[in-house]
Amino acid sequence: MSDYVLRVLAKDAGVRVLAAITTGLAREAAERHAAYPIASAALAYGMTAGALLGALLKVQERVALKVDGDGRLGKMIVEADAYGRARGYIAVPDAVSGESLGREAVGDALGKSGVLTVVKDLRLRDLYRSATALEYGELDKEIEHYLNQSEQIPSRVEIGVVMDEEARSIAVCGGLLIQALPGHGHERLERLAERLDAQPPVEQLLAQGETPEQIVDRLMQGDEYLALDTTPLTFSCSCSKDRSAKALRMLDPEDQLALIAEGEAIIDCHFCHARYTFSRDELVALHEEALLERRSLEQDDTETQ
Numbered sequence: 635m636s637d638y639v640l641r642v643l644a645k646d647a648g649v650r651v652l653a654a655i656t657t658g659l660a661r662e663a664a665e666r667h668a669a670y671p672i673a674s675a676a677l678a679y680g681m682t683a684g685a686l687l688g689a690l691l692k693v694q695e696r697v698a699l700k701v702d703g704d705g706r707l708g709k710m711i712v713e714a715d716a717y718g719r720a721r722g723y724i725a726v727p728d729a730v731s732g733e734s735l736g737r738e739a740v741g742d743a744l745g746k747s748g749v750l751t752v753v754k755d756l757r758l759r760d761l762y763r764s765a766t767a768l769e770y771g772e773l774d775k776e777i778e779h780y781l782n783q784s785e786q787i788p789s790r791v792e793i794g795v796v797m798d799e800e801a802r803s804i805a806v807c808g809g810l811l812i813q814a815l816p817g818h819g820h821e822r823l824e825r826l827a828e829r830l831d832a833q834p835p836v837e838q839l840l841a842q843g844e845t846p847e848q849i850v851d852r853l854m855q856g857d858e859y860l861a862l863d864t865t866p867l868t869f870s871c872s873c874s875k876d877r878s879a880k881a882l883r884m885l886d887p888e889d890q891l892a893l894i895a896e897g898e899a900i901i902d903c904h905f906c907h908a909r910y911t912f913s914r915d916e917l918v919a920l921h922e923e924a925l926l927e928r929r930s931l932e933q934d935d936t937e938t939q
């Protein structure tokens with residue numbers, strides 16, 4: 635089963651539901667960062683959280699979440715958009731695992747205290763930014779807390795990861811997000827939340843081969859709903875050699891000269907580990923372009939004065 639997120643609207647029940655399978659997304663994040671098991675599991679939670687928050691966005695909007703805890707994995711950053719594209723990294727991908735790779739162990743490794751920051755680009759003049767203290771040691775509960783507290787939308791989030799038998803890589807992972815529709819309060823959500831608690835965890839259902847459609851159907855228990863759409867989920871990074879060149883052009887001239895003296899520059903994207911190599915000749919060209927740009931800017935300045 636490839637990765638996707640299903641969006642469902644249940645008007646009578648007063649909720650919207652998102653159900654996602656994110657196994658491939660999580661595996662790719664783990665592979666790209668050569669992550670050890672505990673970091674792979676943490677990235678799986680993070681990528682799934684990103685995919686779910688991304689699916690709440692409108693076209694062209696983007697979301698970034700940063701989990702900055704006091705655990706041995708260091709901070710984790712995930713970005714996602716409304717088109718199902720997500721990327722992420724964790725500061726210490728080679729942190730050593732303890733015995734367990736369960737949700738508590740992942741929570742410990744990320745840290746029990748710290749801050750969850752959510753930044754959204756909603757195509758407005760300013761970015762939307764919210765910071766909430768980490769309280770639960772489980773990422774799905776932290777996201778739920780953020781949605782309830784900061785966005786003030788009654789929400790329930792469940793994310794789960796199953797590791798393979800050798801506990802090295804991701805066997806399956808995914809998540810569910812239930813949100814009260816505008817004008818509906820907590821009561822409507824509670825009904826669904828009780829059902830959610832009564833059924834096996836989402837990762838177990840996915841591991842049994844159930845699809846997001848089947849999981850939503852099980853949750854709705856005969857309540858009418860409309861399946862709006864499904865969006866494929868992909869690990870996708872917006873980096874490119876062009877963007878790296880732009881960043882090099884922005885450096886101070888002295889720093890550019892230092893790179894030229896080294897004879898080569900390698901830019902390693904921390905989101906996806908794509909590497910962009912700039913030869914001495916390319917660096918010289920960039921340096922000269924930057925000088926020209928600077929000169930013409932200075933000229934514009936004197937002309938307008």
Ligand SMILES: [Zn+2]
Binds near residue numbers: 905
């Ligand atoms: Zn990249």
